[in-house]
Amino acid sequence: MLGTLKPGQHGSTFGGNPLACAVARAALRVLIEEGMIENAALQGTRFLDGLRNMRANTVREVRGRGLMLAVELHAEAGLARRYCEALQARGILAQGHPTTTPSASPRRW
Numbered sequence: 306m307l308g309t310l311k312p313g314q315h316g317s318t319f320g321g322n323p324l325a326c327a328v329a330r331a332a333l334r335v336l337i338e339e340g341m342i343e344n345a346a347l348q349g350t351r352f353l354d355g356l357r358n359m360r361a362n363t364v365r366e367v368r369g370r371g372l373m374l375a376v377e378l379h380a381e382a383g384l385a386r387r388y389c390e391a392l393q394a395r396g397i398l399a400q401g402h403p404t405t406t407p408s409a410s411p412r413r414w
Contacts, residue, residue: 345371352374
């Protein structure tokens with residue numbers, strides 16, 4: 306790429322540059338060709354149904370779309386951090402809100 310782009314052509318705060326655009330196009334192609342979008346919907350529904358059928362008095366609400374899921378806890382359950390750490394030990398990456406909501410994005414299926 307050296308010598309191809311001139312100063313100022315390779316990036317901006319809110320714009321795409323040729324390399325970033327090529328990477329984005331390749332990533333989108335992989336998402337489509339490998340059926341990753343459909344798989345995320347399928348696995349997300351499976352995961353969401355499992356969470357909704359779980360009998361836990363600490364859970365207030367389960368919501369989400371695809372593999373972006375959230376489990377809202379009752380205040381009595383305490384902070385989400387310990388739940389996020391337990392999920393991480395089982396291979397699920399979860400980020401807790403400072404108060405009550407762990408959001409899960411599975412690392413592997």
